Amino acid sequence: xxxxxxxxxxxxxxxxxxxxxxxxxxxxxxxxxxxxxxxxxxxxxxxxxxxxxxxxxxxxxxxxxxxxxxxxxxxxxxxxxxxxxxxxxxxxxxxxxxxxxxxxxxxxxxxxxxxxxxxxxxxxxxxxxxxxxxxxxxxxxxxxxxxxxxxxxxxxxxxxxxxxxxxxxxxxxxxxxxxxxxxxxxxxxxxxxxxxxxxxxxxxxxxxxxxxxxxxxxxxxxxxxxxxxxxxxxxxxxxxxxxxxxxxxxxxxxxxxxxxxxxxxxxxxxxxxxxxxxxxxxxxxxxxxxxxxxxxxxxxxxxxxxxxxxxxxxxxxxxxxxxxxxxxxxxxxxxxxxxxxxxxx
Numbered sequence: 536x537x538x539x540x541x542x543x544x545x546x547x548x549x550x551x552x553x554x555x556x557x558x559x560x561x562x563x564x565x566x567x568x569x570x571x572x573x574x575x576x577x578x579x580x581x582x583x584x585x586x587x588x589x590x591x592x593x594x595x596x597x598x599x600x601x602x603x604x605x606x607x608x609x610x611x612x613x614x615x616x617x618x619x620x621x622x623x624x625x626x627x628x629x630x631x632x633x634x635x636x637x638x639x640x641x642x643x644x645x646x647x648x649x650x651x652x653x654x655x656x657x658x659x660x661x662x663x664x665x666x667x668x669x670x671x672x673x674x675x676x677x678x679x680x681x682x683x684x685x686x687x688x689x690x691x692x693x694x695x696x697x698x699x700x701x702x703x704x705x706x707x708x709x710x711x712x713x714x715x716x717x718x719x720x721x722x723x724x725x726x727x728x729x730x731x732x733x734x735x736x737x738x739x740x741x742x743x744x745x746x747x748x749x750x751x752x753x754x755x756x757x758x759x760x761x762x763x764x765x766x767x768x769x770x771x772x773x774x775x776x777x778x779x780x781x782x783x784x785x786x787x788x789x790x791x792x793x794x795x796x797x798x799x800x801x802x803x804x805x806x807x808x809x810x811x812x813x814x815x816x817x818x819x820x821x822x823x824x825x826x827x828x829x830x831x832x833x834x835x836x837x838x839x840x841x842x843x844x845x846x847x848x849x850x851x852x853x854x855x856x857x858x859x860x861x862x863x864x865x866x867x868x869x870x871x872x873x874x875x876x877x878x879x880x
Contacts, residue, residue, distance in 0.1 A: 536578025537856055539837055541618075542736045542763045544709060546660060548618050550831055551856055552581040552765060554842035559599030560589035561844050567603040568610070570849055575611075577853050583739070583765070583840050585622035585665055586650050587630060594632040598653050605655035620661040620765070621650050622713055622739075626668055637668045638690065640697045647706050662698070662707040663739055666714035673714045675798040677880040691722050695732040702733055711737035711765070717752035724760055735762060737837055742766035744775060744811050744826050745804050745879040747872060754835050763837025766830050770841065771799035771879060775826035776848070777812050780805065803878035810871045818864055823848075827855035829868060 537550040553574045558567035571582070588600035601621065608614055623646040624630040626637045636642045650659065669687040672679045701707045712720060712735050720738060727734040738757070742749045742764060749757075749764060757764055770776060779800070799808075808822070815825040830839045843849035860868075 536853075537831075538578075539763075541661065541709065541837065542761045543734065544736060546618060546709075548581040548838055549579045550836070550838055551579055551853055552583050552620070552838040552840045553579050554767065554840040555582060555584045555600050555604060556588045556590045557842060557844055558589060558603045559596050560591070564603045564606065566845075567600075568607050569846060570843065571604070571607045573846060573849060574853060575617075579853065580616060581618045581620070581838055583620040583767075584654075585624065585663075586633065586646055586653075587622070587624045587665065592629055592632075597633060598649070601650060601653035605653050609655045614656055618660045619654065619656065620663060620711070620739075621654070621659050622663040622665040623647070625664065625666040638664060638694050638697075640693065643694070643697045643701065647701055651706060658705055659707045661709050661711050661737065662701070663711040663713045663737070664694070664715075667716070667719050669719070671716055671719070673716075675880060677877075679716075689722075691726045692730060692732070695723070695726055695730070699733050709733070709736050711735050711739060712762075713739035713765075715740070717756050720753065720756050720760075720762065724762070737763045737765050739765040739767055739840070741768045742830060742833075742836075742839075743769045743771045743799075743879075744829060744868065744872075745771045745799050745807055746877060748877050748880050749835070757835040764833075764835045765837055766833075766839045768799075769827055769830040769839045770823060770852070771804070771808075771826075774799040774804065774808050775811070775822055777808070777815075777822040780809055780812060799879040801878060803875055807871060807875040807878050810875070811868065814864065814867045814871070820858070821851065823851055824855050824858050825860065825864070825868075827852060828858040828860050829865070831856060832860060832865075 538547050540547055584601045589596050624633050666673050670682045670685040698710050710733050715738055723735050740749055812822045815822045841852040
């Protein structure tokens, strides 16, 4: 395994982070524990979850993923060897079964306390805001369209003050953002600097061969402000495994079970994935290996979040950390990207 540190901290984390959002829905507790055991054995010490999980979100399953992680932590007794990341859900119809009060002080306190119980721990190493409260272009929406009637009011300062109290109480150690844009990221950093408040150290956004929108303004923010990217969906919901293109997807594959998750399955995304598959095969790699190695090598990456529904997938994904793509392969990838840029924003 390769390691780095969470920006502006001395916390060492694996360059591969184990994602968990299928546990409690597609995967049982026993399967989740097997994935955790294997990843930990291979040097993965970084685990990401959220109060929302598993996905798809529902009142019946909400929080079960974190409970699975909690029972595993209790079983192994090595809490100090694991770096835990979790998230508070943002507003929206999708999360109305959790709460409708956004990132208010009471919401943040309630969310953290409940998550600590589920995770069977006294603290969370990295606590993230799952997505912005304000109306902005997230989750596959390409362009920002301003809504002058958006009811959101600027509360960056209040949110950071609340998180500061939780840090001082010892419940969380550091904070991060997720699905955030350049403007929101800089506002958080500004409030932190001007008012001596906790500083976000990471941003968890989608990043893959099919979604390189982070390389716009956010890449500059990341590198100049030292706020690391935790890349989620580096496999584009499994599309970049090649199994859907080649017709090899099992009946329990995510996109077969949940066709609503079509962010990476459009016509242009499928065509781009086919071209990336050709590059991988020409160079003796699987598409999954090439897709993950590409993400791992980007200069703004702190860790890439991989998820799997079975151990074989997990083994291949973790092994990608040992692959270094040549400049020639990178050039071939960029040629496709230049022709079909960001087909799945």
